[in-house]
Each structure stands twice: as structure tokens, then as C-alpha cells.
Amino acid sequence: MTDYRLRDLHAELEAEPIRKGFGRGLARAGELNANVVAACADLTDSTQMSLFKQAFPDRFVEIGVAEQNLVTVGSGLAAIGKIPFVSSYAAFSPGRNWEQIRTTICLNDRPVKIVGSHAGVSVGPDGATHQMLEDVALMRVLPNMVVIAPCDSIEAEKATLAMASDRRPNYLRLAREATPIITTSDTPFEIGKAYVFWEGSDISIIASGTMTYQALVAARALSEDGISAEVVHIPTIKPLDAETILSSVAKTNLVITVEEGQIIGGLGGAIAELLAEEHPTKIQRIGMRDRFGESGDPDQLIEYFGLDSKHIREAARNLIKQK
């Protein structure tokens, strides 16, 4: 179906938390480059930094529960030529320390790699306080910042390695729960590139992070409805790969965006901005609509908030009817 060497989506897919891929990627980046260092705010296992910490204890800094300090220490490490990865839950970093990121990392131009784990409603039972939905919006508005939301653990591993070689400040968005693995080691990944994971001509479904899997399942189901959907995967939300997105939309002239976060300022916002300026197109944004999450099972919450493949399929069918 595509040139992107995805797994067979008709088969039973293995699943793994996206953050696990980050953990492996960071340990590998540490082997490849002695300047890669890491710091964590008392969540070393949860964010999967523990692999790096075990391998390179002298290059790991335990910050304690102090997220403002986490990123500003990162700024200082970068000033000495280190490539610091700093991790916590996304609700706390970049949730709590936005101004420090703005001043000491973005304006100060230090290539700190901010890793926010447990993003989205799929965090589940911990509830709204821990379900970070605004991180993409917060990071996207900062000049100089690159925003990456990988779709599975394999892509997260590649993204982590790419970040270690990128000269800019980066934000990496990770999810807590096991996410089906859709890519393979051969699937291409490059910061700043979008990928057409499923080709079609009737509607573009533009998704990132955990939602790319849901978009693919929806596209497959839509083909049974006689609707040819195209799934554009956006691992890099900033800078957007305008060329790939616009070339898909030029073909379909109908767009759905899907994300596990606020559509205001998120991927949906980014795509709406791009299309309004470059190719005005009917668009429906699926995601969190100006509200907080709540406790529940991850799958239950994804369905409850209308983020699952069934809702995407339904939305596409309705849009096609109006086309």
C-alpha cells in the first residue's frame, strides 16, 4: 500500500509504550556520543531514562522533583558542550517550566532536549492533572523549538537518535501506555519530514503520536466503505513539512486532523494555520476540544473523548457526504 515499509496492518500488531523506544534510543545515543548526558526529575524509570543511567552513571544527574531546575540545569550543561536530554512527565516539563525553557533554552539558543512523557489522555487513571494536553501548543509557539511526537516505540528510538545530532532545542512528546508498533526499522524518519503512511484520494487524515495508529485503522475501515483516505503521519509538528501536507491536500481537498491533545494550538491548530494561508480547505479537527481529561482506562478514555478509529471513520464519512 505504501513505500514506507510499515508492518502488515491486517496482522496482530505488537504493542509497546512509546517511551520505551526513547529509553533505548537515549542509551544508544550515549554510546555513540560521549557528550550526550541526561537529567531527570525523580521519574527515571517512568521516563525510561534508567537504561542510560545504568550505562552511564557519571553522565546522569538526578535533579529531584524540581522541573524549573531541570531545564535550566540543562541549559548550563549545553553551554559546556553537552547534549542534555532532560525528562519528566509532560504535565510538569514543559508544563511547569515554560518560561525557563523560553529564556534559557530558546532565546539563549541552547540545544537542550526536553522529553515529556505521559502525554495525552491515555495516561488513564491518574486523571486530568497528569494528562498533559497543552504541551504541543506550549512548545510550538516558541521560536527555535522543534516539536516531535513519534507514533510508536521504534520511531521514538529513531527520533531520539536524530535529536542527539540536531543543533536546535527539541521537545519530544511520549505516551505512557503500550501503543501498537506500526513502523519497522526500515521506515524512514527525519526531523521535519511528514510521511504518507496510507495513500488515498478522497480525504487526508493528518495525525501524529499515538493517533497515527487510530488514523490508519480508520483508513482501512473507510476503504471498506468505498472511501479512499490518505493518512499523513506528522512526527514533527514543528517545523511542519508543508510540502508533503499541501501535496496531499491538493489531491483530496478535505482534511481531518487527529491528535491526543488540545486542538487549540496543537496539531489541528498548526494544520489549520497552514491551510488557511496556503490552501483554504474544509477541515475537521479531532482532539481535545478546550476541556480537560479525567480518570479512566486508557482505551475507554480514547473512545470517550472521540479519539478512536471509529470516531475518525464516522467523521470522514460525514465529511465526504457533505463534499
Next chain:
Amino acid sequence: MTKLPLAKLDEIANDIREDIIRMLERAGSGHSAGPLGLADIFTAFYFEILKHDPKQPDWEERDILLLSNGHCVPVRYATMAHAGYFDQQELLTLRRLGSRLQGHPERLRLPGMENTSGPLGCGLSQAAGMALGLRMDNNSQRHIYVVLGDGEQNEGNVWEAAMLIGKYKLSNITAVTDRNNIQIDGPTEEVMPLEDLRSKWEAFGWHVLEVDGNNIEAFIDAVNMAKAISEMPVMILAYTVPGRGVDFMENDYRWHGSPPNHDQAKQALKELRSLGGKIRSEYDD
């Protein structure tokens, strides 16, 4: 023995104060009291303490001086110009469109400016990162200095950094608190009491020295002592007079965030010149 005679250092500090007045008058906005109070400390850093080279601001073996309370940057600009980082004429571009001398310091704009600051409370954390990075490299040749304000210590970020630096015993950091007892809304002890500041820092695992921050010789001695303490990070509580050298500004918190107008600048310059002693200027009657 200092590299320059102490009398010469005092003279430089006085020249820096004059430049601060001229810069702020021309800019029409900015902070007066803190920069004037810090002129002796910055003179001591750039003309005696720091291992640095104005002609090679990126020299990899240089010491690093971080200014955490970025609003005091006029004193750093003026001192850097006197030390030879750039022409003194450029000082008068402070806060103008296109100037390298931004209202609050930006690292990318001016070689030798080590950090972008203004929003308070971040300098010590950046120092911690630098000190940890140097330690990972087994580099004990470079030293990190941080100047922070006293009002700034209302910020929780400062104490997060204090805890971390205490934990890792980062003795390659020497911090200086500009203890001038004022902040924008009034005296520090009225706005948000800081005392007992010495005990606070000691409780976080720091060695604390107290010194007259307007006495260059005493300040240099304190820094030398700080560098000799190898087991702990050192906080120097440097007591300074805000607005130092200009009688009508001294110890008046209302000068924290205001510049002098033309007449006030003229009066201030006249006073600074008479303290300097020797040279007649256009400001003398």
C-alpha cells in the same frame, strides 16, 4: 597584590558608574540603583578575578561569569567596554533598535555575554549545569561565578538550584548575592523577608562569606577565600549600597527601576566626577 593598583580599580569603578548614568539617561528607561551598587564587584571581576580574554570572548579556558539578575546588565556592559570587549561609544546604544546592548542581556547578540537573563531565578541553575558538565569532563581549570540579586531570591527556582549545588558539592561555583536590601516594591524585608539569609544558604549546604560589596579589596579577598574552599560551594553575601556614588539615589528603592532624567543625570555625573576627584568636565559649574 592586584593586577592593577587598588586606586586604579576604584577609578575604573567610578568611570563605570558615570557610563551607567549616561547610558540610562540616553536610553530613557532601565534600572539605576542595582548597576551603580554593583560597579565595584564588576570591576573586581573583569580587572582582577576572571580568567578571560576580551579579544577572544569564546576562549575555551575562560572562567564564566553569569549575571542572573539581568536587569543589572548596564553595569556589565559598561565594565565589558572598559575591559576592551567593545568600543565605549557603543554603550550609548543601550536599549535602541538594532543594538547589541539589549535592555536585558542576550547571549547571542554580544560576544562575551555568557547568558540570556532577565526573568529571575535562573542563573544559579545554569551555573549548576555548567559546573556539572565541567566535572564530567574532569575539568577543574575553569570556575563559574554567578551574580544574583537579593529580591531575586524570592524565586523558588533559586532554592531548587541551591539544593542541587549543595547535593553535588559543586565547589567550582562561587555565587555572589548583591545584598542591597531593595526590590521594586520596596525594602526586601518588607516585600518578602529574606533573613536569616546566611542561615538559609548554610542550611542548603553552602559555605557563606559576608563582605562589603563596595570595597573592591575586601571583595577580591572574599573571592580568593571562596576559591580556596574546595569542599563546598560558596555564597558571598556582598552588602552593597544601591545607587552607590549618587547621593540622591543611594538606598532609595524608587531608583531600582528608574533612569535619571537630564538634570538628574547631570547632577549625578557631577557628583561622581567630584568623588573621582581630578578631572574637570562639562558637568562642573
